[in-house]
Amino acid sequence: MSVQNQQTQVNLHVWKTWQTFWSSTLGQEVLAVETALLKPFLENERGYHLLVIGSCPAASFLETSGIRHTLEWRPALQLAEKESCLIADPAALPLPDDSMDLVILQHSLELFSSPHALLKEAARVTLAKGELVILGFNPVSLWGLARLLPGFMQAEPLRALKKADLISQAKLADWLEFLDLKKEVDHQLFHRPPCNRPGFQQKMRSLDQRLDKKGWPLAGVYVLRIKKRIGSPLRPQPAWKKTGWLPVQPVSSPTRNSLKNR
Template identity: 60%
Template sequence: MHLQNSSKQTLDTQTLNNQANTQLWQTWQLFWDSHLGQAVLRAEAALLSPILEAQRGYHVLSVGACPAKPLLASCTIKHQMEWRPSFATADHTSCLITDPAHLPLPNDSMDLVLLHHSLELLARPHALLKEAARVTLPKGEILILGFNPYSLWGLARILPKSLQAKPLQVLKSARFISQNKLLDWFEFLDLKQEERQRIFHRPPCNRINILQHLEKPDQRLDKKNWPLAGIYLLRIKKRIGSPLRPELKKKSPSWLAAQPVVSPTRTSLPTQTRLKTEK
């Protein structure tokens, strides 16, 4: 009876999480469809393009706040899976409908995992990062895109809703995670940061004329990797021998003896046997 109640509570919790994730997903699509959201996606796609062109492997998993097709367009790995919170939000057959804190994938199965603004969107970012590390192959890569809290984007979350355009109001529901905090998580999960890039210095403004006017100066600033940029990209490597799961000791075949067999010598025989032999 206790097991039935606990399993029922687990199912109820997963259902509530899926409903909350679906609502968040649908709310964030208003942002990505806006002028500012489209400008962010174009900048991120340009940043990811040379990285994805150099990738080799068989499987890619994307857990993001919007469809990843524009971001993965230049990826050389053909099998691409995308997370979705519900069947209603799935738009192709390679969508993975699940709680992102419990990915139904084997250990060490993905060559590349892309976390596109999902750590700041979902309720359990540390659990998501742990799952991403678990399913990534040793020496595989995890790419993390996030909003920098120490930028104009972080300040925009403080402004009252009356001073923000409707697509930008979703930023208040996001939990911006600093890069230093992520470094602490990487150490716990035995992940190693290989590279860090920062882009998008334009303010979080939804006016298309301002975004277009500042696009070229923004691209020049992107080359300087300024720490107060609005978006960061972290390239993470999974170390070999990660402690996310215990290594199973190899058992010797049953037909092998546990101890090496040594032929008995004359002095190793029991005393009585040795006396009979001498007679």
């Protein structure tokens, strides 16, 4: 089996594991909170292309997006439920530079073994002055503490996250600085304990909403809106050499318009 096929099998296994989490009561509560935040934001977004690389289908918040052409990543062809799914290694996206108006990484940095490579690729394909949105689980929270408990003391959905490498906002800030990305806005969501009981989650919703507005930094989920700076050093500019009286022209490459649906 080739290295590429092995990586595909690993991504497929991890994806299926995360679907167990997202289909649980706890996962559905987290997804509902994130959708409530992302929906109004996406309604006001304008542009040509939107890329979502996540650990679950993004239909819940893409329905009202102002960007009509959306690409959703999937680990394998059998999981591509629509034509606009992107089947590829997230660390080597088959997309041209500066081609996406908006890229959303929904709990995908925890999903892959090379999160820094994924972030670099997401920044590369983002248009200058375009935006990235990163959603992640906060390790410095009740979620991080719950992962340290023995398996029999954890809520069953949390066991799927046991091996996930949760990335702190401080570590992520260093990566953003290295890639010349600027954090514009951050949101702290889901202050409830990671309990999988429906009654408990329902009782805690009102308290959770009050704490969300205060931006308490120990929340379970963080959402970062990031701008790509102009002149980002993600790729070097080639130095064209003069070779006589004929002007040197760069080889043509795919454009943003070539990504549109037929």
